Amino acid sequence: MTITSYNPADPTDLVVAVEEPGAEAVRDAVARARAAQSGWLAAGAGARSAALGRIAEAVEAHAEELAALIVREVGKPLAEARGEVARTAAIWRYYAQAPFAPSGAVHETAAGPGLLLTRRRPYGVAGLIAPWNFPLAIPTWKAAPALAVGNTVVLKPAPEATACALRLAELAGLPESVFTVLPGGAEEGAALVDAADVVSFTGSTGVGRAVVRAATERGVPVQAELGGLNAALVLPDADIEQAAAHIAAAVAGYAGQKCTATSRVIAVGAAHEPLREALVKALEAVDDAVCGPVVNAAARDRLTGAVSSATAAGATVLTGGGVPERAGWYVEPTLLTDVPAEHPLAREEFFGPIAVLHAVADLDEAIALANDTPHSLSTSVHSRSLDVALAAADRLDAGMIRINAPSSGVDFHLPFGGAKGASHGEREQGQAALDFYTVSRTVSVLPGGGA
Numbered sequence: 001m002t003i004t005s006y007n008p009a010d011p012t013d014l015v016v017a018v019e020e021p022g023a024e025a026v027r028d029a030v031a032r033a034r035a036a037q038s039g040w041l042a043a044g045a046g047a048r049s050a051a052l053g054r055i056a057e058a059v060e061a062h063a064e065e066l067a068a069l070i071v072r073e074v075g076k077p078l079a080e081a082r083g084e085v086a087r088t089a090a091i092w093r094y095y096a097q098a099p100f101a102p103s104g105a106v107h108e109t110a111a112g113p114g115l116l117l118t119r120r121r122p123y124g125v126a127g128l129i130a131p132w133n134f135p136l137a138i139p140t141w142k143a144a145p146a147l148a149v150g151n152t153v154v155l156k157p158a159p160e161a162t163a164c165a166l167r168l169a170e171l172a173g174l175p176e177s178v179f180t181v182l183p184g185g186a187e188e189g190a191a192l193v194d195a196a197d198v199v200s201f202t203g204s205t206g207v208g209r210a211v212v213r214a215a216t217e218r219g220v221p222v223q224a225e226l227g228g229l230n231a232a233l234v235l236p237d238a239d240i241e242q243a244a245a246h247i248a249a250a251v252a253g254y255a256g257q258k259c260t261a262t263s264r265v266i267a268v269g270a271a272h273e274p275l276r277e278a279l280v281k282a283l284e285a286v287d288d289a290v291c292g293p294v295v296n297a298a299a300r301d302r303l304t305g306a307v308s309s310a311t312a313a314g315a316t317v318l319t320g321g322g323v324p325e326r327a328g329w330y331v332e333p334t335l336l337t338d339v340p341a342e343h344p345l346a347r348e349e350f351f352g353p354i355a356v357l358h359a360v361a362d363l364d365e366a367i368a369l370a371n372d373t374p375h376s377l378s379t380s381v382h383s384r385s386l387d388v389a390l391a392a393a394d395r396l397d398a399g400m401i402r403i404n405a406p407s408s409g410v411d412f413h414l415p416f417g418g419a420k421g422a423s424h425g426e427r428e429q430g431q432a433a434l435d436f437y438t439v440s441r442t443v444s445v446l447p448g449g450g451a
């Protein structure tokens, strides 16, 4: 079998084709990574810090090439691709400091002399499984903290983002078997979960749950960041034009293919009519520089099929709903209303530039509707009253709450993850990631060892 990845804006453009390596190759890669791990750890904090810093520099030195590759391989609009490259360099640089951070604490003994200390140590080989939508940033926000604390890494990228991941590993230039990118699909992913010492997964909910079960069965630590069904709550006192602009960006930016994209817009009371009008206008003004194509033909067909079945069930299309007449896998930015509550478009992540508008009477109803999903990743709240927005934030289930901002957008130095079924295990990014890739040991030192 061959893994292929095509340009979503020009399906005749084959970006990369590689032979699928198979499960045995994954086990080999993990064995080699395990053999390399003690040397990587023993090289010391200074060497690891310098190596990660050099990766940041290499990414920056190749920024335009990498941005162009992201555009070509996953169809991300150029401005966002450039942003992702800059963020990738920033993440490597941020974690380049981590090897020098304290790795434990010293404590008094409960009784008598002696010394107690804790020390965080790496697990060994981190098995990382990534989705295609942030083809450099997600592999980086997993690999950089894992490497910083002394693990070696085997990364299995999504097939659709194979070329980006391979180029990242090349540019990283780390010692043999310290950072291996192994292309593949479900078979290689499952084999990696079966062999690694710590597992980090980002992707869709169904696959993520299977990964969590398999890793838990083996007794290895696992984190999984999954899909979202993200809501935007708009209060009557909001700056409606600004809210509409933010929501349009969160619905249609990168064709809605972010786990934090908005797919439900909840208008409270008098906000409904002006918001509907402003949002339709804002979505109609979205162009290719913001939206771009969806990742493949199957995604496009799934999205258009969902719109047809929703309208057949009584929904109204307020804007969009079609497929532009052009090459590439494009879907128009779409806003629907009156979607039946049980229709999949109102309940599941579709990963496209499509949102459903709901009108509710008050904030209580808005919060109940926003919380009525297991996929609680990111929710935005739009209001001029900080008191109201902060009170709402306390009652929302989401892992990320964004006030007067698009639901999409992530700060790499803070913990990132969802609530309820959107996330499993420790947070990613920031300090949380360093904790996830290490385990604490307690060392007791009692007097009597002699001089």
Ligand code: NAD
Residues within 6 Å of the ligand: 129, 130, 131, 132, 133, 134, 156, 157, 158, 159, 184, 185, 186, 187, 188, 189, 190, 193, 202, 203, 204, 205, 207, 208, 210, 211, 225, 226, 227, 228, 258, 259, 260, 349, 351, 377, 418, 422
């Ligand atoms: P996906 O679940 O199809 O694939 C994710 C990864 O899992 C890929 O590398 C894939 O090859 C691998 N995989 C597939 N089957 C496997 C198996 N049985 N065992 C192990 N690995 C397996 O997701 P995708 O289409 O690549 O990405 C889109 C999804 O990712 C969306 O649902 C999106 O919301 C989610 N996502 C979540 C976050 C987050 O941080 N919460 C961030 C980005 C994307």
